[in-house]
Every structure is written in C-alpha cells, then in structure tokens.
C-alpha cells in the first residue's frame with residue numbers, strides 16, 4: 470500500500486498479487502488491486518476485483534465509491550450511481566462519493582440533481598477543486614455560464630494545475646464568444662496535462678472554427694497519437710484536411726474513422742461530398758444530428774460573430790416587404806436549430822413551433838422560451854404528420870441539408886393554409902438542379918426551385934440572390950425565396 474500511494478504501481482501490483490496468491494480472499498488486496506487496475510486503464514478488471522472485495526465485506530463505503538468510479542470509467546453510469554448511493558448510505562458525509570455521484574448524475578443528464586450533489590460535497594469540504602470543476606461543467610450545461618466560470622475560477626485558485634478546470638472554462642469561454650481566452654485556457658489545460666486527449670480535440674475544434682486549419686490538424690494529430698483508435702479524432706482530422714483542401718488525405722482519414730467504428734453512412738456522405746462517391750438525395754439523419762449536436766454550444770456565437778450569418782434577417786425582410794407579416798399566424802420554424810429565428814418570428818406568430826433533428830440544438834432553443842412547441846424530428850416526417858395547418862413555414866439555412874427538395878415541397882404544401890407563405894434560403898448554384906459541395910452542404914439552382922414551385926402549386930413571390938454568410942472568409946451566395954401556396 471505504501472508503494473501504491475507513492476505511485477509505484479507495478480511494484481505494488483506485484484505485492485498485491487502475492488498477497489492474493491497466499492490469501493485469495495484478502496479484502497484489501499482485492500480492493501486495492503482493483504483501484505490499481507482502474508488507474509492502469511482497465512475498468513472492467515477493476516469492477517470485477519472490487520466487486521469480489523465487496524462480496525467479502527459490503528460495509529466499507531470507500532470500496533463502493535471506488536467501484537462506482539470503475540463502473541463510470543466502463544461507461545456504466547446507472548450502475549455507478551447505485552454504487553455511490555450505497556457508499557453514501559454507509560457514510561452520508563463522504564465528499565468524494567457526493568462529488569462522484571454528481572458526475573454520474575451529470576452523465577445521466579440529471580443536471581439539477583448533479584448540482585445538488587456537488588453542493589453537498591462542497592458543504593462537507595469547501596476546498597475541493599475537482600468538485601468545483603465538475604460543478605462548473607454542470608452549470609455550463611444548464612446554461613448558467615457566468616456561475617460556471619466562477620466555479621472554474623474557484624477551483625483553479627485552489628489547484629492551479631487542474632487540467633479539467635481549464636478545459637471546462639475553455640468550453641464556456643468559447644460558447645460566450647471569448648475565443649482568445651478559450652484558446653489560452655486550452656493551452657493551460659494541455660500544459661497541466663499534455664496527455665489530455667479531450668483538451669487537444671476541443672482546442673482543435675476551436676481552431677477549426679476560427680479558420681486555423683493547420684493548427685486544428687496539429688491538435689487532432691496530437692489527440693490521435695494519444696488515442697489512435699478514436700473514431701472521433703479521425704473524423705476531426707479528416708475535417709481539417711478537407712478544409713486545407715487536401716481531399717485525398719481527407720478521404721483516407723474518413724476511411725480510418727470508419728475502420729475505428731464511425732457511422733458508415735455518415736462517412737459515405739463525407740466521401741460523396743469529396744467527390745469520391747455518388748451524392749445521395751440527402752444526408753443521413755444521424756450525420757446531421759451528430760454534426761449539430763457538437764456544434765450547438767458554440768453555434769450562435771460562431772454563426773453571428775464569425776460567419777456573419779444573416780439568413781433569418783434576410784427572410785424576415787423579404788416577408789415584410791411582401792406584406793406577408795401583416796396578420797399574426799401559426800408559424801413553423803423548420804430546422805429551427807438554436808432558435809435564432811425565434812425572436813424575429815415571435816411578434817408575428819399566433820403559435821410558434823420548431824422542429825429539428827439535433828437534440829442539443831433544440832435544448833438551446835428551449836432555453837429561449839419563445840417556442841410553443843419544439844419537436845425532435847426530420848422536417849419532412851414532421852410536416853407529413855402534422856394535423857394543424859399553418860400560415861408561415863420558414864426554413865433558414867436548412868434546405869442546404871437536402872439535395873432533392875421534392876419531398877419538402879410536397880409536405881410543405883400539405884401543411885400550409887391557402888395563401889400561406891413558404892420562406893427559405895438555399896445556397897445558389899448556377900446550372901443543373903442541385904449538387905453536393907465539398908462543405909457537405911447542397912446548393913440549388915433558381916430554375917430548379919422555380920420548376921418545383923410550379924409543380925407543387927406555389928407562386929414565387931420573390932427570389933433574390935443575397936450573401937447569406939461567410940465561409941472561410943468568402944461570401945456564400947444564396948437565394949432568399951418566398952413562395953405562396955396557390956389554392
């Protein structure tokens with residue numbers, strides 16, 4: 470045990486093994502061998518060893534707490550929670566079990582309960598930097614960003630080397646648009662723990678969003694050196710290579726991601742965007758959901774402050790000019806995302822509903838408290854199932870995730886009341902009908918939209934070419950269209 474405490478893990482392990490050879494039912498040796506297995510990155514073995522110890526003596530809170538930690542490492546959050554509860558039943562004022570229970574609750578999405586558990590831990594032990602860091606993460610996830618920063622700050626005052634705190638603070642700073650401070654916090658996290666793969670990945674994502682693709686590539690290569698089998702890290706590396714316009718290497722990296730378990734349909738879609746396979750009619754829904762789930766936290770800041778996104782404003786101006794906002798009506802925000810259109814639409818909406826594929830984007834929209842209903846569904850499936858007619862359908866920067874727009878037009882017509890408006894933006898292409906771009910978004914032509922409008926009983930009230938936003942510093946030209954349903 471002295472060797473273990475000193476960090477001499479292999480010598481400690483040899484001695485625990487010797488004890489167990491002589492006395493297979495030695496509680497301490499089983500328990501601590503399990504702790505050691507966890508430290509060595511073998512959580513399943515740890516679970517097995519600690520459970521054997523607990524079978525001999527179930528009355529030690531520390532063993533239940535360590536079992537909980539091993540179960541968490543093994544991804545078994547609900548079982549971990551049960552272990553922490555058992556530890557706390559034996560010893561209610563146990564700060565580590567309270568803080569760890571907070572972690573399990575947070576991973577299970579029970580954020581308010583997690584926060585209460587962190588607070589209980591801190592009531593017992595106010596100078597507990599790890600509990601403060603994890604409390605910060607829970608506060609961030611609850612959208613309480615100022616309090617989150619304060620919790621990370623207190624944690625770092627107690628332990629200026631706590632990598633998790635720097636990383637947590639970086640995520641919060643990034644979502645607040647404080648990118649320079651976020652970058653510094655990621656660097657601090659990496660300095661505190663150079664083997665922190667998650668910090669490398671998040672730092673790389675920040676660089677990618679700010680257009681430093683080479684910096685992003687370097688970060689993702691660091692993450693991959695630490696976790697060579699991480700599908701996510703391969704995907705990030707592929708995205709950086711794609712942005713660097715190195716399509717051959719990007720395609721190889723997407724294939725590496727698939728070999729490590731990335732979703733095959735999503736990889737096939739990325740390869741199609743690189744021109745390596747035929748483009749499908751639309752992206753797989755799980756690709757869209759994963760893309761925007763990852764993006765949700767930073768979406769508003771990135772789109773508005775970096776990409777100068779203005780599709781919602783352009784659509785509202787076009788509708789206003791046509792007098793389409795004169796009377797309040799039932800409004801549907803298709804692919805509502807974080808709800809950037811919500812504040813613009815609300816004054817004209819009798820009811821306002823939003824639909825989106827990404828649960829995390831919807832979570833952000835929910836926080837705005839502007840929508841009467843938010844549904845997690847595919848746009849077309851939602852429209853096909855909706856009973857109540859509506860007067861305005863809006864799709865801002867959403868149809869770029871559809872190639873063939875026939876199903877959208879057909880479903881939109883079914884839901885719109887006569888005379889109702891269908892307002893949307895697309896990225897513009899000059900010839901043909903539509904095509905998938907290397908960015909993974911589709912572009913559509915004016916003639917295609919006009920033909921679809923005619924085929925589905927819409928009048929084109931306006932269709933103007935406008936700059937929708939920037940991408941990599943370049944203007945993205947789009948079409949801003951308002952159609953009216955003909956009776």
Ligand SMILES: C[S@@+](CC[C@H](N)C(=O)[O-])C[C@H]1O[C@@H](n2cnc3c(N)ncnc32)[C@H](O)[C@@H]1O
Pocket residue numbers: 757758761780781803804805806807808809810824825826827830846847848849864865866867870
């Ligand atoms: C670029 S964001 C635009 C969000 C919002 N309309 C805005 O203007 O801020 C595109 C959104 O469309 C959603 N989306 C893409 N394809 C979808 C589909 N088939 N069904 C539902 N939502 C979809 C994405 O999840 C994402 O939130």
